[in-house]
Amino acid sequence: MAYPTAVTREIAAPAQKVWELVSDLPRMGEWSPENQGGSWKGGATGPAMGAVFSGKNKNGIRRWSTTATVVDCQPGKVFEIAVTFGPLAVANWRYEIEATAAGCAVTESWNDHRAGWMKVVSSPMGDHSADHARLEMAATLAKLAAAATSA
Secondary structure, three states, rough: OOEEEEEEEEEOOOOOHHHHHOHHHHHHHHHOOOEEEEEOOOOOOOOOOOOOEEEEEEEEEEEEEEEEEEEEEEEEOEEEEEEEEEOEEEEEEEEEEEOOOOEEEEEEEEEEOOHHHHHHHHHHHHOHHHHHHHHHHHHHHHOOOOOOHOO
């Protein structure tokens, strides 16, 4: 089930192909406005339950790193990561993909887990509101759609 902050987009490509793109975290920087990619850690080479990824992010001149752990991995259907900053829970990002007659419907959703104090402390790093997340998700899904239909 998608989190409350979500955006859905129809993509004229097979569900499995779209899943392969969203679960290829080193490539996420190709379509995400903030994420710049990163690398799998601890021997992981791709998406799998429990796999850990070190992500690089930027927003304007601000840059930061996070750790993402794969918490749901159903090829062709669902991909979800739990993001942390050190020991602190930040958010979960989830992609749900449903086959349609024209390709698939992709729902990207976000659940903010930051404690109240962390939201205040991180506010100088930029807007991390639900409205901002929706705008970024729409941009991500637009670029994802272009990538999925161009090859």
